[in-house]
Amino acid sequence: MSRLVREKRMLVNRNRVLIGTLLLVAALGVGAFIIPRYIAGKQAVYPVITVTRSLPPGSILYDSDISVSKTSDKHLADTACSDPDEVVGKITVRQLYAGEYLLPIDVSEDYTAPTIYNTLPEGHLIISISTQSLASSVAGQIRANDIIRIYSLDEEGSAKTPCELQYVKVLAVYDSSGTELNGYSTGINRINSPVSESGSSNGFSISNPTGGLTDTSKEEEQPTPAFISLLVTETQALKLVELERRGAHYISLVSRDNKELESKYLEMQAANLEGYRKE
Numbered sequence: 001m002s003r004l005v006r007e008k009r010m011l012v013n014r015n016r017v018l019i020g021t022l023l024l025v026a027a028l029g030v031g032a033f034i035i036p037r038y039i040a041g042k043q044a045v046y047p048v049i050t051v052t053r054s055l056p057p058g059s060i061l062y063d064s065d066i067s068v069s070k071t072s073d074k075h076l077a078d079t080a081c082s083d084p085d086e087v088v089g090k091i092t093v094r095q096l097y098a099g100e101y102l103l104p105i106d107v108s109e110d111y112t113a114p115t116i117y118n119t120l121p122e123g124h125l126i127i128s129i130s131t132q133s134l135a136s137s138v139a140g141q142i143r144a145n146d147i148i149r150i151y152s153l154d155e156e157g158s159a160k161t162p163c164e165l166q167y168v169k170v171l172a173v174y175d176s177s178g179t180e181l182n183g184y185s186t187g188i189n190r191i192n193s194p195v196s197e198s199g200s201s202n203g204f205s206i207s208n209p210t211g212g213l214t215d216t217s218k219e220e221e222q223p224t225p226a227f228i229s230l231l232v233t234e235t236q237a238l239k240l241v242e243l244e245r246r247g248a249h250y251i252s253l254v255s256r257d258n259k260e261l262e263s264k265y266l267e268m269q270a271a272n273l274e275g276y277r278k279e
Contacts, residue, residue: 044074045071046070046071046072046073046074046076046082047077048068048069048071049066049068049069049081051065051096051097051099051101051102053098055092055095056092056095057093059096060090061089066102076101079101080101080103081102081104081107087107090109091107091108091109092106092107093105093111094106120231121231123234126171126229127229127232127237127240127241128174128227128229128230129227130226130227130244131227131228142173142228144170144171145262146254146255146256147168147170147254147261147262147265148167148168148170148252148253149166149168149252150165150168150240150249151251153249162243163272163273163275164235164236164272164273165236165243166268166269167265167266167268167269168230168232168269169230169231169266170228170230170231171229171230171231172229173228173229174228174229176224176226181225235273
């Protein structure tokens with residue numbers, strides 16, 4: 001009987017040793033692999049750059065436009081920009097919003113914003129006219145996106161507005177060196193003409209659609225436009241070439257900084273051209 005008891009006790013002791021050994025090995029495994037990985041995962045943070053304010057395409061990034069924040073997302077850290085020195089001074093290539101992570105594809109060294117020159121509307125082309133061939137008028141006050149009207153003199157010297165050129169959109173204004181004059185000023189330009197029904201007299205021509213006269217003799221000297229690029233159809237281009245060859249035509253400012261009026265006038269011009277083609 002006592003022998004049987006001893007054998008059972010020995011078996012229990014062996015099982016205890018085995019279980020203890022297994023528990024020890026498991027504890028060592030947890031201590032050596034799982035716990036360090038958990039701690040490392042909790043402590044690992046990575047720098048990422050976020051945008052501090054909304055930026056349109058073509059904006060130069062300055063220090064004040066970005067901030068560096070921390071993230072534990074390794075994938076995000078590998079995707080987003082992290083070094084301010086690598087992005088400050090670069091140009092945004094798309095619209096960015098405050099709080100958005102900055103990605104390498106969002107900036108470029110030499111980005112040029114898309115313009116109408118890249119994607120012309122169907123059925124339209126670009127033509128440039130010289131302001132030197134224009135009779136004294138508001139040519140010196142025209143700027144990009146203005147809607148202008150073009151007048152001409154017929155063979156008998158009578159003034160008229162060609163139906164093809166009642167409303168024309170200006171794409172750009174350039175000086176004699178070919179440099180675009182962005183944001184060119186508005187105002188009243190001095191001309192040498194008698195009183196006319198169009199509202200010009202005493203050497204002034206009304207070029208401000210909101211009314212009011214400004215004596216440009218008191219304005220600061222500004223770059224002189226040499227060429228004006230216009231968005232036209234083939235029919236309009238042919239008429240402009242004809243007027244340019246004669247060298248006696250005028251332009252007036254019809255609309256500026258008014259998208260609603262711009263659309264209205266260009267629709268009216270399109271209708272005029274359609275009627276002209278049917279005649």
